[in-house]
Amino acid sequence: MNIGEIARRAGVSRSTVSYALSGKRPVSDDTRRKIQQVVDELGYRPSASARALANGRTSTLGLVFPPAGNHYTGMQLDFIGSVVEAAAVYDYDVLLSPSGVDSDRSFQRLLGERRVDGAILMEIRLEDDRADHLAALDFPSVAIGRTARPEGSWWVGLDHIALVEACVHHLADLGHRRIAFVNRPEQLLRAGYESAHRGLDGFTKAAAERGLTVRTYCCGDDAASGQACVERILHDDPATTGLVTLNEAALGGLYRGLAQAGRHVPRDFSVTGVVAARWAETVTPQLTAADVPAADLGRLAVDLLVERLDHPGAPPRHHLLTPPISLRASTGPAGVPPTVGTP
Template identity: 90%
Template sequence: MNIGEIAKRAGVSRSTVSYALSGKRAVSEETRRKIQRVIDELGYRPNASARALANGRTSTIGLVFPPAGNHYTGMQLDFIGSVVEAAAAHDYDVLMSPSGVDSDRSFQRLLGERRVDGAILMEIRLEDDRVDHMVELDFPCVAIGRTAHPEEGWWVGLDHTRLAEACVHHLADLGHRTIAFVNRPEQLLRTGYESAHRGLEGFTKAAAERGLTVRTYCCGDDAASGQACLERILHDDPATTALVTLNEAALGGIYRGLARAGRHVPRDFSVTGVVAGRWAETVTPQLTAADVPAEEMGRRAVELLMERLDHPGAAPRHHLLVPPISLRSSTGPATGAVPADTPAGLSPRS
């Protein structure tokens, strides 16, 4: 079924049907109702290409989201789901592109063929050529994450610096003096992965302020790497009594490594970090963590993109989120230490 058949049955021209569907030109109410009756009888739905030609919109947004390694982690899948759900609430579909650089052919097709009205970019690097390219093209996009020049674009971000600092201060308040930091894979740090760099910055800064003995580690995004990393931590300094992690995919392995080393959590060893709430609650004991609000970040990114599409000349806007640390069961006083009172920024959870 096509516009020509609708025009024939309604007794009008093809252009009149097109104007009635697109609203580009006025059509009399009587003619519009006649066309709508035919459309309803035939169950006609214009395809995406026809809609795009008619109103300049594809009703599709792109999600540019390369996996950080050779697979998507649970937290990454949470973000993908949050964007898809938020887009559906605006009657938009999502076209996913797993591209990592602006030279990637998938990324270029997304832009060059105008398959989408706008795009959401993820796995942001401090110097990100994809963001730069979209700014040059004036292509509507929103980043989940911040580059080194956050004033230049639209984005939703998590303040990994302040969150890592809060984790360190929480452990220091519990009397821990020797602490490790378990970051994302080395490749991500080397390529300027934003959250890995800012998290490391916050950890290092807070540890220096509290005069702590610390070591930092990169860790693969899987349980086996988490266990191996924990074994290295205890080998390098058996006096280590706590760690902060940004790596939720390695969390199960970290716990397994502690169990095999005979370190009880939290009696002998405390664990905290920046992890999505539902993943923090899958381990036993549940993780004291700054809960990553994936659903909220996906929703806000889509809302910002809709705002950009509806108001092309609007000034850039952004949201920087700093969720509190949810106190669960994975942190406790260092042996022989007297913990400080629970400070502001910590949120007790049962």
């Protein structure tokens, strides 16, 4: 059931079948119909491998995603889903590639063995050797997030600085004077993850502008860590009345910690941050947050990558998104901070 079989049954040559199906050269109506009929009868579909070998394009995009070590967040799943759907629109498949411990191996699979036409890099770092590597090879790729020097490269990302600044200003406007920042795990911060760094920068900058007293924390990506983190915050400065977080997975734990410390949200304590909307709406009270537009990011990344593939040599493009803060129920005016020791 290959193209030769079709050709024989239709009484034409293999090349004619190819042209009839691709339309790259004119074929008379009669032969085209005849060929189409045979194709429909046999349910013939050209082999992807053979086609890829012949024309050098695999019609597949690589999605390089972080190892399971860092827990996945809901945002990442939405992102993956939207990438797959957007790619399908352009007739591309999506190949998942773990950038795990020996990221070299999977990179070799993707690029060395030419399994994909282009790649999308998740969880970018400020200094990212994967991105450098791809840039050095001039391999078509789009990063999710921007490195320290994003000029000349293709990426889509969130303006974490602006988003966290907006959160800080929101709390400051409500009268909060002593707030904390709950970042991603220290391991990721040290590794140079973009969101952790730029978020921290935005926090520090905005807090300085508003003259706030602040503390910053790293927090594991799970509920237990979130709970422990709140305990540390309230231990270090019991007068703290608000926090900003990037850590979606710790959110439930943060809430639990506050509840156990007797701080009512939002009456005694305000919480805000950068979190996917679906997650923000799950917790009670619902989180006032800059909603991460994961689906948009995925779609835009695919759009950019396809554009880059279609127009080799096109000037680099990018999208920097700054979603607004959605006011929900987790922030309120700063009241009188509770006296130390009072439950």
